[in-house]
Amino acid sequence: MDRVGVDEFRQSGLAETRPITEEESVQLGEAIGRVSSREVRSHLPLPWFRRSAVDGYALRAADRAERLRVVDKVTAGRPTARRLGPGEAIEITTGAPMPEGADAVALVEESERSGDFVRVREAVEPGSHVSPVGEDIRPGQIILDRDQIVTPVAVAALASQGHQAVMVWRRPRVLIVSTGDELRPLGTPLAHGQVYDVNGAALEALVRAAGGIPVRGGVWEDRYEAVRAGMSALLDRDDWDILVTSGGTGASIPVFQGRDVRELHDLLPAVAAELGTLIHHGIRMSPGRPTALARLGQRPAFLLPGWPYAVLVHFEMLVEPAIRQAAHLPQGRRRAVAARLATSLSPMPGFTWVIQVRVSTDNDGTLWAEPLLPPPPPSASRVMTQMLEADGYIIVEAETDLPQGHPVTVWADPLRHREGKP
Amino acid sequence: MDRVGVDEFRQSGLAETRPITEEESVQLGEAIGRVSSREVRSHLPLPWFRRSAVDGYALRAADRAERLRVVDKVTAGRPTARRLGPGEAIEITTGAPMPEGADAVALVEESERSGDFVRVREAVEPGSHVSPVGEDIRPGQIILDRDQIVTPVAVAALASQGHQAVMVWRRPRVLIVSTGDELRPLGTPLAHGQVYDVNGAALEALVRAAGGIPVRGGVWEDRYEAVRAGMSALLDRDDWDILVTSGGTGASIPVFQGRDVRELHDLLPAVAAELGTLIHHGIRMSPGRPTALARLGQRPAFLLPGWPYAVLVHFEMLVEPAIRQAAHLPQGRRRAVAARLATSLSPMPGFTWVIQVRVSTDNDGTLWAEPLLPPPPPSASRVMTQMLEADGYIIVEAETDLPQGHPVTVWADPLRHREGKP
DSSP: OOOBOHHHHHHHHHHTOOOOOOEEEEEGGGOTTOBBSSOEEOSSOBSSSOEESSSEEEEOGGGOOSEEEEEEEEBTTBOOOOOOOTTEEEEEOTTOBOOTTOOEEEEGGGEEEETTEEEESSOOOTTTTEEOTTSSBOTTOEEEOTTOBOOHHHHHHHHHTTOSEEEEEOOOEEEEEEEOTTEEOTTSOOOTTOEEOHHHHHHHHHHHHHTOEEEEEEEEOSSHHHHHHHHHHHHTOOSOSEEEEESOSOTTHHHHTTSOGGGOSOOHHHHHHHHSEEEEEOBSEESOTTOEEEEETTEEEEEEOSOHHHHHHHIIIIIHHHHHHHTTOOSOOSEEEEEEESSOBOOOTTSEEEEEEEEEEOTTSOEEEEEOOOOOTTSOOOOHHHHHHOSEEEEEOOSSOBOTTOEEEEEEOTTTOBTTBO | OOOBOHHHHHHHHHHTOOOOOOEEEEEGGGOTTOBBSSOEEOSSOBSSSOEESSSEEEEOGGGOOSEEEEEEEEBTTBOOOOOOOTTEEEEEOTTOBOOTTOOEEEEGGGEEEETTEEEESSOOOTTTTEEOTTSSBOTTOEEEOTTOBOOHHHHHHHHHTTOSEEEEEOOOEEEEEEEOTTEEOTTSOOOTTOEEOHHHHHHHHHHHHHTOEEEEEEEEOSSHHHHHHHHHHHHTOOSOSEEEEESOSOTTHHHHTTSOGGGOSOOHHHHHHHHSEEEEEOBSEESOTTOEEEEETTEEEEEEOSOHHHHHHHIIIIIHHHHHHHTTOOSOOSEEEEEEESSOBOOOTTSEEEEEEEEEEOTTOOEEEEEOOOOOTTSOOOOHHHHHHOSEEEEEOOSSOBOTTOEEEEEEOTTTOBTTBO
8 A cells, every 4th residue: 555645644534534413512611612513693682771881871862951950870780760851860880771761871071960960061962872782792693603612702792692501512532542562551560571551641632632532442462363353342332433543553564564464563554454444554754654544434543653753743743633623623723933944954755754843042033943853773762852852843845955044834732832932 | 099001910910929839630641731730750761671673683783693593582562581692583573672682683674584594684783773771761850840731742751651640730710700780690581781790701711711710709799798798708718819800890980089988889999908908900901991909818809890801801911821820831822923904093192902803814915903993982882793703902002103004913812723814
């Protein structure tokens, strides 16, 4: 199976991913960041009664009288039943309902009170300082679009209608499986050769940050029977929308080809092809060339390599777009910052090379991106420490060398971004 | 009390706000976005055993032999007890522990297997393709700083050490109180002149988005006794760190001055001065000049106006920095985008004017910010609809008119941001 480019892989992943169709109701105060599943129109105009926009005196503009008798007082929430007659005024506060018979308000700053009377310095026009019914929100106006992220402003608009809850799309459930005989759960002792399941924990965090609900599917042993049994069991479960695995995707394929699948240690794509449809296996991308995409029971399965840096990058470039599509979220959560290469760089022609960088600012305010490259073979590679040190990554798709100072875009972790620095 | 500038008010708010000192333990998969309360150092080197960085054959570099006898096989998680002798090789997979006696690995791609023997095409150096103990993470290395946001990478690093949980700062609890006789809880019927408590719901959402825990404190009536009783009761409660109120901050102060405080409808700052220390009352900012800052039982109280747009802007410019400081979060969560003014604008000299804008992009890719201004008095104002239409806001502190095309910074809602458009 030919390696495909990053864009083709990503588009295939999106094509395999259905937007979630189930809705749920969430309390207004907890709806922040969720995506509305229904258009909401106002049923209550705002304001729903004529109200004063200022502190002052409600009056009849037609009176054009300088001296009015103050016959009552209304404050917000405390209306009066009294109807305003000719030559009368009613003291009124901001937000209070206009008395019957009154059609304008004179500003308190432009009035002089004396006992039961008030002098209004200038005649007021009908409607002055009065908010008519529906001036802000008309009945039937759209206050929340379908597929809109619920923001604090949307919450305010929904609250103005008295809604206690809002209908949103259920979050996509992302099943996370790690593969490898060497993997042990966190918090347990390690025997020789064993390591902790780093990718399972990292994927749980990544899924949550991307807007999905992580569902932990445990660890599959690196044997054909174990992987086949594990993957078969998933087909019958309806508690996941997207599958993400790490490890076992096939670094050995060019070498072990011709052997029986049961002998392979990297066998997830092979089992996925048996139980579903293998759509892609191999991507022209570094890190992580052997990533695969499959369809399992009409649901997308992203089979990522086992190297933690590859898991991070492939998740962000391939899996997160699918999760966000399923969640009805817009694409493009990451922050992009313009910088310049701190060193020259020889690209990998034909490949998308994702390189972690550290960013520093010089005296001119220019951001410089210093590539964090693993040592070349036959040395082995530092991975976790470079990931901890990185401020973001650059995506290099050039065919020829990039000189020092070449402009690059640094993609930064949205959790870490601050103004001025990624 | 003199009106102060925005920066002075914000700095005073920060000075009154203690960073949270209580910690809590959260499960690793749920720690995303939280702030670590302790530096974490590695106790386990990574790798903690010598391991192969590739698929191939473990051997003794000193052998320099072309033909080696394959005596065993090790895979990740399945070590061998066999010690490698002279002229011997052991088949090995990526991540598997190096056998005793072996000091290098030959790539499978550069080896030819034939039965029990393997030919290695080129001699290998000692250490080739072997990850020594601690190559990636040394014992005692800092893998999580104190006051660092927990990112997916941090989760991966903690998981590599076997940690199931991480210590983080407790989130600040922000008590939210609305004032006004006209306010009714969501979901209840309205009598004439009553409206729903929009600000309470909006503040709950804003607090959550800012990293705080909202604590709803209900609604106080607009009477001196009610406000004094409500505020007094708060002094004895230890379930809040920051108080935010909306409404009742004093639009009427220049008018009603000289009257007894019991007659005022806008009386929160007055009661705060009685029960605590009033630090500021009035800010040179539009919207929302009458905002106040008080100290109540050694805790900060932000007394915001009642106008929803003022609540939104004052929260983001004054309260959110305090919440983030209390939460040990870095300042600067909002996304800034460069744009140009779509229309000329007459500023408010001496005031910080926060103006909501709609952003559009022309054919050249230039972003244009169109100010959304309320209609001038004596008309009343549309508020909610403008808030729903806005893409962000600009902050204008100029003394003279700004021409069309003038460069501005648009501050966008981080929940809504997408690449290319705020």
